[in-house]
Amino acid sequence: ENISQPPVPLADAAAVHPGIEPISFLLGTWKGQGEGGFPTINSFSYGEELRFTHHSSRPVIAYTQKTWKLNSGEPMHAESGFWRPKPDGSIEVVIAQSTGLAEVLKGTYNTEEKVIKLQSELVGNASKVKEITRVFRLIGGDLSYEVGMATNSTSLTPHLRASLKKL
Numbered sequence: 001e002n003i004s005q006p007p008v009p010l011a012d013a014a015a016v017h018p019g020i021e022p023i024s025f026l027l028g029t030w031k032g033q034g035e036g037g038f039p040t041i042n043s044f045s046y047g048e049e050l051r052f053t054h055h056s057s058r059p060v061i062a063y064t065q066k067t068w069k070l071n072s073g074e075p076m077h078a079e080s081g082f083w084r085p086k087p088d089g090s091i092e093v094v095i096a097q098s099t100g101l102a103e104v105l106k107g108t109y110n111t112e113e114k115v116i117k118l119q120s121e122l123v124g125n126a127s128k129v130k131e132i133t134r135v136f137r138l139i140g141g142d143l144s145y146e147v148g149m150a151t152n153s154t155s156l157t158p159h160l161r162a163s164l165k166k167l
């Protein structure tokens, strides 16, 4: 039995599926630092790497994130998921977090301004989190984002912000 993947032509593997062209500015590996906080916790800093990859045969971008403590390199939060832009300027994103939380976000992308705005439609298996917002922006070649959340004790408030450089 042959369980290896069939070969994919190199030219196809390197091309961008037309469906993800509008947000292809995300593709690649990004690395940098972030800041976290919330009214109920102490603020903190972290290192972070994001990867957005795709294959030309499918209109979807695979996403992985990992974070670490700046002083020790010890792993912090991690997550991964899939980004699915649609031709009408809407987008849906599904993410599984290392804490066990699962989220489905919906929103919009703007290709000219290189901005993606997401709002949770579903937050599952969360003890405190009620709602999540994520905004990504390409600014001067850097990828920056803000994450907001609402919990059972606090209305929608920023939790994370980071700025990442393309590797």
Ligand code: HEM
Pocket (backbone or CB within 6 Å): 036, 038, 040, 041, 042, 044, 046, 067, 068, 076, 077, 078, 101, 128, 129, 132, 147, 149, 151, 159, 160
């Ligand atoms: C605390 C959610 C991403 C680090 C928390 C809390 C929640 C939460 C609910 C507790 C707040 C409270 O007790 O009132 C989330 C969600 C995330 C996310 C929904 C993604 C959408 C991250 C990331 C990091 C991080 C990426 C690290 C880089 C922390 C730290 C605390 C915290 C250090 C405080 C200490 C602790 O409770 O463990 N987060 N978080 N979080 N989060 Fe996040």
